Amino acid sequence: MIEATLCFPLRTISRGDDPTADGDDGREVLLIEKRRGLGEGWYNGPGGKCEPGETPQECAVRETREEVGLDVRDLEKAGELRFLLDGEVHTFCHVFRTRSFTGEPTPSEEARPEWVPIGDVPYDQMWEDDRLWLPGVLEGKTVRGEFRFEGGEPLDEAAFVDHDLEWDVSF
Numbered sequence: 114m115i116e117a118t119l120c121f122p123l124r125t126i127s128r129g130d131d132p133t134a135d136g137d138d139g140r141e142v143l144l145i146e147k148r149r150g151l152g153e154g155w156y157n158g159p160g161g162k163c164e165p166g167e168t169p170q171e172c173a174v175r176e177t178r179e180e181v182g183l184d185v186r187d188l189e190k191a192g193e194l195r196f197l198l199d200g201e202v203h204t205f206c207h208v209f210r211t212r213s214f215t216g217e218p219t220p221s222e223e224a225r226p227e228w229v230p231i232g233d234v235p236y237d238q239m240w241e242d243d244r245l246w247l248p249g250v251l252e253g254k255t256v257r258g259e260f261r262f263e264g265g266e267p268l269d270e271a272a273f274v275d276h277d278l279e280w281d282v283s284f
């Protein structure tokens with residue numbers, strides 16, 4: 114089983130009197146367009162696999178720095194997601210969010226970062242399950258989820274079959 118993390122940096126920008134502004138109140142999330150590996154070509158949060166001896170928080174901080182050059186702090190645990198492939202746990206993913214960071218998002222070989230208004234998150238260019246749990250995570254909720262895929266490796270080519278979700282959990 115792979116242990117992995119995702120980190121969603123959040124900010125609120127001032128939109129002044131912009132009449133075209135939608136209902137996000139200027140709230141944005143830093144997404145990446147993944148340039149290689151699992152989920153290549155899709156949008157996601159920064160993140161990746163935990164290294165031996167590393168806590169999930171340490172992993173999320175390291176991956177965010179490596180992928181987009183942002184130093185995140187004060188991570189808040191927002192979710193635990195289990196991805197099953199053909200009945201076996203394939204990946205256990207810890208999800209974090211934070212409003213504390215320093216640095217400027219910078220592209221790397223792995224990722225192209227982009228601030229996205231939370232009402233414009235491109236769910237049609239993301240893992241199929243993300244539309245089920247990410248909106249709640251971006252609204253400040255906590256979630257525990259299980260997502261079942263079938264069809265063999267790699268996970269990002271398997272078919273998403275069904276899921277269970279529990280909201281407002283404590284970690």
Ligand SMILES: Nc1nc2c([nH]c(=O)n2[C@H]2C[C@H](O)[C@@H](COP(=O)(O)OP(=O)(O)OP(=O)(O)O)O2)c(=O)[nH]1
Nearest residue numbers: 117118149150151157160161162204206240242243
């Ligand atoms: N949003 C979202 N993320 C997912 C899903 N399934 C899944 O593995 N992930 C995440 C967990 C990890 O952060 C990431 C995959 O790990 P990774 O980025 O290290 O994978 P990789 O193959 O590129 O690995 P590497 O060689 O670069 O270390 O994708 C999903 O359904 N939705």
